[in-house]
Amino acid sequence: MFELDTILKGDCLTELKTLPDSCIDLIFTSPPYADNRKKTYKGIPIQDYVNWFLPISGELKRVLKNDGTFILNIKERTENGERQTYVLELILEMKKQGWLWTEEYIWHKKNCYPGKWPNRFRDAWERCLQFNKQKSFRMYQEAVMVPIGDWSKKRLAKLSETDLIRDESKVGSGFGKNISNWLGKEYVYPTNVLHLPTECANRGHSASFPVSLPTWFIKLFSLEGDAVLDPFIGSGTTAIACLNLKRHYIGIEAMDHYYQLVQDTIKEWRDNNNSKPEKVDLWSLLK
16 A cells, blocks of 8 residues: 555655556656755755756656656756756756656746846746656646736727737737637636745745645646645645645655654644545555
8 A cells, every 4th residue: 555645754766666657647846956055955966967867757757647747846056157057958868768848837936036146137937847758648727727817908898800800910920819819708828937926934944935836737737636746845835735726645855854844734734724634545546
C-alpha cells in the first residue's frame, strides 16, 4: 500500500524511485535554484545544475501519467554581471529526455519590491515551464477563466461593420479577430502571464511561493481526486492548494526542519477546517 496525502522524508531522487510508473496526474514544483540560499538549501553550483536535475526529471517523467503535465517553477541567476544559461540548457536536455516543452507561463510578482544593481533592475517575474509526455494532455481551460473586465462595456456598446467580422490586422500580420464574439460574455480566457503577489511572510521557509500559484495550475491541469506531486515540497504550499481543491498530494522533503514545517502546516489546515486525514491507496487510483 502506498498512501496518498503524505509527505516523504528523504532525498528527492531516492524517494521518487519508490513511486509506481504513470501514477501522477500533475507535478508542480520549484526546486532549489542554482547556488541561491546556500544557508538553507545547500544550493546547487551553476555548472552542476543541469546534470543534477536530469536524473530527477527522468524519474518525474516515469511517474507522470501519459496525459499528465509537469510545471517547473524556476528562474535564472545573474553572476559576474550576466545572466546564466542553465535554465535554457536544462530545457534543451529535457527535450532530449523525451519531454515536450509545451508552454511557458510567466509569474509576474505584482507586489515585488523595487531595487537595482549596477547593471540591472530587480526581477519581478519567474518562469513556470510546462512539460508534457505527449501532445495530447488533459487541460481544463474553463477552470481558470477570468472576468471580462470593465473595458468591454464601452468597447462592445456600439460595434462597427468590421467588428462583426474577422477583421485582419491592419499591419498585414495575417492575424485578426471578430470583436462581436465577446458580446454577452462575462468570462474570458486568461493569458500566459499570471499577475500574482509574492508570499508576504516566508512562513518559516526562505523561498515560499503564494498558494495562488499552484492553485492556478492545479485547476488548469487536474480534477478533484487527482494526484498531485511536489518533489520539493518546502513549506507545504502545494499540499495546502491540493487540500483546498480536493486533490490528493504527495510531497518530498529532504531537510528535517522543512519536513516538520510542512507537517505542522498541514495539521494547522486540518485543524482549522475540521478535516481528518483519510487513508487512500495510490494504487486504487490506477485501477
